[in-house]
Amino acid sequence: MRSLFWRILASFWLAIALVAGLSILLGHMLNQDAWILSRHPGLNNLPQTWSELYENQGEAASQDYLQGLKRRYHIDVQVLNDAGEAVVSGTFPARAAAFEARQHDDPRQLPWRRLTTEYTSPKTGETYLLIYRIPHPELDAWHRQSLLWPFSALGIALVVLTLFSLLVTLSITRPLSRLRGAVHDLGLTVYQQNxxxxxxxxxxxxxxxxxxxxxxxxxxxxxxxxxxxxxxxxxxxxxxxxxxxxxxxxxxxxxxxxxxxxxxxxxxxxxxxxxxxxxxxxxxxxLDATVGNPEPVDVRGMLEHLQGEAQFNDEGQDIHVYIEDNLVLHGWPDMLERAMDNLLRNALRFNPPGARIEMQACRVGDRAQLSVRDHGPGVAPEHLAQLGEPFYRAPDQTAPGHGLGLAIAKRAAERHGGHLTLQNHPEGGFLACLDLPLEPVMPTVN
The missing domain is CATH 1.10.287.130 (Signal transduction histidine kinase, dimerisation/phosphotransfer (DHp) domain)
Structure with missing residues (x-):
């Protein structure tokens, strides 16, 4: 079973992880050389502009352009040819170059970010190597002023969190809405199972x-x-x-x-x-009221007590009791005694004088069967299915009664997790049997 708790927890953690990961990825991408070279306003068109000035107006004009870039963006620029020689003097001081050379093993100690790019002039075919050195404060200020980073991070965070929140919310509110509708229908007694x-x-x-x-x-x-x-x-x-x-x-x-x-x-x-x-x-x-916990039932004592009471009230009846040894049944004794008493009274109404009534308690597998058999006329087969319904009496029944005895016995069996079987005996008479589990569960409302 997929737990809803773990699903929600995983969704939130996944959203946080995605936002953090995308933020780190975006930050890393914004800090890449190619990104800075293409997006920084002082660098994105610098190679082409410098090359045109150098080739069309000479060295002085191109050097003045680099000096202006230095004043505006604080970026130092060197331009080298294929042989590694300076094309113009550039704006990178010699002492700064010496310091950079000493920090060759650990570039992170330098106070600037070193970027390089190559440019081939379409006019002359010459290839130039441009080296930029951007001070870290200048680069950080550009990141902050560009607003791309905060807005991008915020936008990604909002989109991801909104999508995950929407999915989690829908996964909770839709089932709750269906349950609410079912509760409403149940209150109006129009509830449908499907x-x-x-x-x-x-x-x-x-x-x-x-x-x-x-x-x-x-x-x-x-x-x-x-x-x-x-x-x-x-x-x-x-x-x-x-x-x-x-x-x-x-x-x-x-x-x-x-x-x-x-x-x-x-x-x-x-x-x-x-x-x-x-x-x-x-x-x-x-029988539909709340009962206590199941307890051992003295089946022998219960049946023998019912036998004695019935023979005391009607001495002409022959009631035989058979109880299997070591039969241990758990349930609610008062409920079972009332059920068996009703089955016995029902048998006494229809049993002819002098005929035997048989009460039996035996174990069949993991279930117990308590039965009462008489030798009366039985019931027409077409009426057997309706026996046990409250106030139902077979049309040909003339014995006194209200049609509740079998209903009480049936309800008692169901409260024990079992059922009542009513049938005509193959050898004549009528057989009523309570089929019960030996260890009944707590009863439920039927």
């Missing part, structure tokens, strides 16, 4: 953030959708018992005392049904 698909393909922090945001958006959209559906289902399921209670109360108000006494048991049953429905709705809602 809105951040391109950003999620990036291999930096923005790509990781977009991937996590996509997951969060999907979970929130799913949660919002399930909550809306739950509210619609709850309002529908609560309407029927409340309507019955309202009708019974209206009848009781107009009934005679003897008839009124007959209505009280009906009112009590409707209140009990309403209380049971609300209890199951709350149990389903609590």
């Amino acid at each position: 809105s951040l698909a391109q950003l999620a393909n990036r291999r930096d922090e923005f790509g990781v953030l977009a991937t996590d945001f996509n997951r969060m958006g999907a979970r929130l959209q799913s949660l919002i959708g399930s909550q809306r559906q739950l509210l619609r289902d709850v309002s529908h399921e609560l309407r029927s018992p409340l309507a019955r209670l309202r009708i019974a109360l209206a009848l009781a108000e107009r009934a005679e005392p003897a008839e009124r006494e007959k209505l009280w048991p009906r009112l009590a049953r409707d209140c009990d049904r309403l209380e049971a429905l609300i209890s199951e709705i709350l149990a389903l809602a609590r």
Whole structure:
């Protein structure tokens, strides 16, 4: 993964290095002999001008030209022919020449910059060697006065830093703008999964953030959708018992005392049904609440406790429990017990008298399977896919219930990182199985 932090840091350091390098390169270039000879106002046309004066007006005129150059720019000039002899006396004093000769081994100690150039006259074909000696203060003053160096360095620095700053800024603001749009859409519940698909393909922090945001958006959209559906289902399921209670109360108000006494048991049953429905709705809602860390689950103790409670309430049922030895399961015991209790109650509703109900806990690979099987009529295959949805009941189901037991078990399995399998047993009856990892991760909102 390419870290955005290192990318930004490298961009700034690279920009600084480029500016420094270009500045040094420009400074070196400005200090080159060819650059000075071609750009300095006293030297750029000197060979041609001197040659024309010398050849057309004689030695005196050319010498006067060199003297004028000396006064104006403080530059000493020597002109030699092919034999190395002075063509004119020039402006370089003899004592200065002797001093230069003594400093031959270390030219840096000289107080001037020595430049040389050759010029061939197009008129006579003679070749002249011109030697310039520019004092260092004069050369530095020309660099400062030319303004080329500071403006060039500043311009290069601004261009380079602007380009790098623009690239870094765009690499940050564009993903942030997309994330901002996704947050806006999520707030309006119109978030689309493909809105951040391109950003999620990036291999930096923005790509990781977009991937996590996509997951969060999907979970929130799913949660919002399930909550809306739950509210619609709850309002529908609560309407029927409340309507019955309202009708019974209206009848009781107009009934005679003897008839009124007959209505009280009906009112009590409707209140009990309403209380049971609300209890199951709350149990389903609590499964989405934050839970603590996973802990070891006493699978044997849990199943045997459920077996005892069921046989105590209905002595006619034969409930057999099989638990694999050394089965160690980690999770949330209360949540799993509520799920298995609902599966067992569902089996008790449809199991014929005298038939066996089988509760089993075994290990399959790195997963644990907790199952409940009855010998009832089962469920039509076309309705199996919808089992486990809140308030859904198969059309041919006549046993009492609200359609929340399997939904609670399914949600509990998902909170453990597993799933609920519902199917008709090949040998008859119905099989409900919780398929769970032995070490569940912290639950997430679905």
